[in-house]
Amino acid sequence: MRKGYKYRGGIGQFDKDGQSILHRDIATLVSNQIYLPLKDELNDPAEGIFNDDSIYAFLHSHKAHSALVEKCYNDIIAKIRSMGIYSLAGNVSNELLWAHYASGHTGFAIEYDIDGLKKSLNFNKYFQKVFDLEMSYVDKVPTLTMMDLPPHGNLERMKSS
Structure with a gap:
């Protein structure tokens, strides 16, 4: 047990x-x-943060073809924000x-x-x-890339904070 x-x-x-x-x-x-509580209700403002600049750079550089990817990414972020912890x-x-x-x-x-x-x-x-996740506390903000998103990744990097 x-x-x-x-x-x-x-x-x-x-x-x-x-x-x-x-x-x-x-x-x-x-x-x-x-x-x-939701992530925003936790007492540590740095809890669960990640750097997703490379995703936004990809979306910006592929604007003409990235509407669906951007919608999927925004849906993932909304889902994460709606999960209780x-x-x-x-x-x-x-x-x-x-x-x-x-x-x-x-x-x-x-x-x-x-x-x-x-x-x-x-x-x-x-x-x-x-979900049962072991948290890893790190000194550097984790970076989330396109390869971390489904179907390639399983968002394992998002559990580091």
């Missing part, structure tokens, strides 16, 4: 609407739910995560069976597919 951990805030932490994060987290646990840590003893995501060590961590979580989410009326 693969385990994943979600670090959560403690008492006195509030969301952007002024609601208690602790109450929200307890309510989701009691209701057997999870919340998957549920990040789990690989261990429960990461001091940095306790400090940052568990309100300076005052919060708690929830342990999940990753395979059980995926099985319970996949192919129900709310989730058509759950």
Whole structure:
């Protein structure tokens, strides 16, 4: 069984609407739910960014013939922006995560069976597919090229951030 951990805030932490994060987290646990924020709702503005300049350069240089490619690329970007993200840590003893995501060590961590979580989410009326990606944190912004797009690539490079 693969385990994943979600670090959560403690008492006195509030969301952007002024609601208690602790109450929200307890309510989701009691209701057997999870919340998957969109990429734009994450607290790290650099999360999931990539350099796609070469794609835009290609589209610009082939304007007369690239309308379909541009539409497909824009559809991919829109799909990515509409996907919810549920990040789990690989261990429960990461001091940095306790400090940052568990309100300076005052919060708690929830342990999940990753395979059980995926099985319970996949192919129900709310989730058509759950992706399980190992993230790679790098110092340089990844570059996305035409070869990374389907049918050639599988967008593996987009998981680096």
